[in-house]
Amino acid sequence: MTGLRKRYGATLALDGMSFSVRPGLVTGFVGPNGAGKSTTMRVILGLDAVEEGTALIGGRPYLGLRRPLNHVGSLLDAAALHPGRSGRNHLLWLAHAQGLAARRVDEVIELVGLTSAARRRAGGYSLGMRQRLGIAAALLGDPPNIMLDEPFNGMDPDGIIWMRGFLRSLAAAGRAVLVSSHLMSEVQDTADHLVVVGRGKVIADAGVAELIAAVSAGRVTLRTTAVTHAMSVLAQAGATVAAIGRDTVAVSGLPADRIVTLLNASAVPFSEVSAHRATLEDVYLELTREAVEFRAATPSEVSR
Amino acid sequence: MRPALHAEWTKIRTVAGPLWLLLGTVAATVALGAGATSVAGCTPTGCGGDTTRLSLMGVYLGQAPVVILAVLVISGEYASGMIRTSLTAVPQRVTVLAAKAVTLTGVVAVAGTVAVLGSLLAGWLILPGPGRQALSSAEGPTLRAAAGTVLYLMLIALLSLGVATAVRDSATGIGVVLGLLYVVPIVSQIVGDPYWQRLLQKIAPMSAGLAVQATTNLRSLPVSPWAGLGVTAGWAVVALSAGALLLRTRDA
Amino acid sequence: MTPAVTTRQPSQRAGHDGFLQSLHAEWTKFRTVAGWVTGMVVAALMVVLFAVLAGVSSDQKGAPPVPIGPGGEPVTDSFYFVHRPMAGNGSVTVSVSALTSSIPERPGDLRAGLVPWAKAGLIVKESTRQGSPYAAIMVTGGHGVRMQDNYVDDTAGLPGPVSAAAVRRLRLDRSGDAITGYASADGTHWIKVGAAHVSGLGATVQVGLFVASPPVVDGMGTRGSVSTATFGDLRVQESAAGGDWTGDQVGARSPSFAGYPANTSGSFSESGGRFTVTGAGDIAPAVRETLPTGGTLGEILTGTFAALVAVIVVGALFITTEYRENLIHVTLAAGPRRSRVLAAKAIVLGAVTFVAGLAGALVAGPLGERLARANGVYVFPVTPATQLRVALGTAALLAIASILALCVGVIVRHGAGAVTAVIVAVVLPYILTAVPFMPASVANWLARVTPAAAFAVQQTLVRYDQVASIYTPYNGYYPLAPWAGFAVLAGYAGVSLIVAAVLLRRRDA
Secondary structure (H helix, E strand, C coil): CCCEEEEEEECCCCEEEEEEECCCEEEEEEEECCCCCHHHHHHHCCCCCCCCCEEEECEEEEEHCCCCCHHEEEEEECCCCCCCCEEHHHHHHHHHHHHHHHHHHHHHHHHHHHHHHCCCCCHHCCCCHHHHHHHHHHHCCCCEEEEEEEECCCCCCHHHHHHHHHHHHHHHHHCCCECCCHHHHHHHHHHHHEEEEECCEEEEEEEHHHHHHHCCCCCEECCCCHHHHHHHHHHCCCCEEECCCCEEEEEEEECHHHHHHHHHHHHCCCCEEEECCCCHHHHHHHHHHHHHHHHHHCCCCCCC | CCHHHHHHHHHHCHHHHHHHHHHHHHHHHHHHHHHHHHHCEEECCCCCCCCCHHHHHHHHHHHHHHHHHHHHHHHHHHCCCHHHHHHCCCCCHHHHHHEEEEEHHHHHHHHHHHHHHHHHHHHHHHCHHHHHHHHHHHHHHHHHHHHHHHHHHHHHHHHHHHHHHCCCCCHHHHHHHHHHHHHHHHHHHCCCCHHHHHHHHCCHHHHHHHHHHHHCCCCCCCCCCHHHEEEEEEEHHHHHHHHHHHHHHCCC | CHHHHHHHHHCHHHHHHHCCCCCCHHHHHHHCCCHHHHHHHHHHHHHHHHHHHHHHHHHCCCCCCCCCCCCCCCEEEEEEEEEEECCCCCEEEEEEEEEEEECCCCCCCCCCCCCCCCCCCCCEECCCCCCCCCEEEEEECCEEEEEEEEEEECCCEECCCCCCCCCEEEEEEECCCEEEEEEEEEHHHHCEEEEEEECHHHHHCEEEEEEEEEEEECCCCCCCCCCEEEEEEEEECCCCCCCEEEEEEEECCCCCCCCCCCCCCEEEEEECCCCEEEEEEEECCCCCCCCCCCCHHHHCHHHHHHHHHHHHHHHHHHHHHHCCCHHHHHHHHCCCHHHHHHHHHHHHHHHHHHHHHHHHHHHHHHHHHHHHHHHHEECCCCCHHHHHHHHHHHHHHHHHHHHHHHHHHHEEEEHHHHHEEEEEEEHHHHHHHCCCCHHHHHHHHHHHHHHHHHHHCCCCCCCCCCCCCCCHHHCCCCCCCCHHHHHHHHHHHHHHHHHHHHHHHHHCC
8 A cells, every 4th residue: 555645525524644554564543533534444445535635555546456355455344244144145245246266255254263153144243253254354355455444343352362463463474454443552552553643634654662652752750759859859950740640750851860860869769760651542642632622622523 | 347246146146135025026926917817807708908918917016026126236235334345345336236237137037037927827827718819829919018028127127226326225215216106107197188198108117118018909008018118218227327327426 | 211200100190291202202303304304395295296287287278168967066968859848837748669779889880789878758957058957757778767857866767678568658747846757667557756856947948858878888998879769659738838849969069978979960750759869978967987077186186196105205214214223222212111102103203294294185185176277177076075074084194104104114124125015005006996907896896905995085076876987996986985995094004003013012122
């Protein structure tokens, strides 16, 4: 997948969204509701039209692909099934649409662990089973690109662990994997790269480690029984301090070793000085705060 | 196109609904035709009417399951959201619609043939001598009526598919199609001016299309048999084109 | 919330309140979906639109006026009349020795045929003006001797056909407005057939012989006929001599008169006291078949069919969208008494449809009638009570049909299936009755047992035993009385409501 750039609709669901997804990595696609994640995916798949911009897969637009499932596997809505058709038959028609043999259907069913339920009516599947069926459909054409919209939705903890491993193994096999999610912990444990979006725009496009480092930059957590004393000492030395707990202080503006020296010099007791490690949740909140506020002010702005 | 066709065929054969609806078409067509012929009141000298048409009258009812099937083929996918999967698998939307149309027409042709042959057989068994003769002569008009009825059912399927593609909701789609089929002939009765009345009967998809069933009194028809079927075909083409256009331009 | 109240306090009041809340909830649901409200408006507009179409599409301007009888009803008053004036009271007698008819299939085909309601006899009539009051005694082709007056009244006399071997003698006595008819098989024993009170005859009436020969029912249409009768012993007892006999075709140009078959015409000849009279036409109330250019209120309200499709779609969607979107879970959680939820839905839907249908029918009926009349179309007259019945009946028909769609929607839980089932059940039978090659027996059976029987509420025409015609739903004659036909539909709706309530209660939502 190469660069995407598009504006969309009078409501500006996508306002110059532009990013790329690289092979061999799991790219997390995160943002608040209505930021344009699903719309972007539908645009990539040629389902929704855009006023401006193009979405290319391997340099070609989706609509120009002859056997699209051999290029991109996707899962948009796991519930989009005919309830009366068995899971295997659902995959079968998809396979036939790509000129694939029925053997491939059984392979992907095996791959996602649905063998025992494959011949039952899909209407009776749990949401987790539907997600697995959707993943199977995405893998049908053995595509180099995989795009999944909220694949963790409705999965039990076992399923989530399976999914994490599965996504990583897909990337490890050299595929480009784009996963949208609002479960930040899942993306943190799964993704190598993050695209954070808000208001139809990309807010951040960087590696997970970089992003966390950027948000954590220069912040140190101090654990002490003499909070007031510590704060006044560090503030005098030019640091920005804030009590974040009964015995915890967040310090920025001073490196950790300088803090230790200052505290020792002033005989302030402390039990721990650690570089603050932001979670992806922090990153997410920090980056999307503006977008959330915007959305709250005009709730009717974007519906999907 | 071939993989798309294969996929549509797999879709239609892997759920139970279409088969039941097609069986419903056969059953409704034969049953109503048999019912009508059995009360026709034939005398040994003749049946005082168009026996072929009477035997094939069941399509008035038999087309209803065809309409449901054709509407559901597309609106069912809209209801579940599966249409996105379909369009992801085959991004050429018109190809998807065309594949659906071909598959649908094929299965309706098979069911329609069974229904028509069953109706004629029932008529042949029920009617006394003269009516039987009119039916068993497999020449000209009877053959045209039989083949035309099958074609009519196929065209109704295409018309329904087109309308359903345009409106997307199944209940609304069926309401529109059945309204078009059933209400226009009723409305034409109240139009006082004979010219307009005949014109309405000429352009209504059901009354025009079923002119193909007439084997007697051809001159009194508002429209000639094949021309009438052509009118129904026109409706199907317009509906399908509108459906295809909207399918192409709308976000899925 | 409602359920808590109703389970804790099993008093009637609480239950009543709960039901009102269910009604309110369903009403809110209904009015907040733009598509459903539009559907109802469309239904009402359809009724009006097609009434306007029916009104403006016909042009009968310049057509001769339809004869109207003393009772205000349209009549056929076209026959061959050998007459002379008779002043004051008096009596007239005649013998009839033959009545033969023919129903030509082609010009010149004068083979004898049976016209059951061919009429030949004596008549006392105010004038030769069409629609004027009269009383008559006659022999008929297949119904024996009859005494008839003022078009709608009919009394049977001596049975059996007339022939040279079975001559029938007929007598009419006038005494003021009282006309008495007698018949005799032998000329000595006179049997009173009937007495009629005919007002408006005036002092001097026209008396004489008449022959009428109405079209006969042939398959699914009618064919013209002509009849000839032989009379003898014509005697008039009167206070003053009346003058010569003259032969006239009454109502030669009348919309209710189909005319003579090709190469035939009305005539009379007299030789040695024997009168031979040939005539066509009828003296009878007009029916739909004799007034093909006329219109009925039911036809003006044809838009009901289009409205039906709209309300059926809305009725089915009112419940099936809840199944599709799983809103039904929310609905049933808010009101766990499922049959009460169904009842609330039915009442809201029925009430909205009724109001929309009534508005449509009340506007459409008078508007369509006015437009049609302005275009010279004769509209069969109806009393205000009938007009109201048709409007209320149309609204009720639409309301019940939408409730039927709702219930079928609950049963099949699928919008497409419900819409098809109800349209096929309600509209298709009517179409089948209108199929030109459909035998009347089948048409009447369909109009008796299927939900389409309910269209009888739009019936404004009256069926007359003394007029042979095609009395089919297509022509506006239903085999069931208006509200009886409606009851058939209501029965279907009632059964489906019960089945729906039971299924709703038993099934997992």
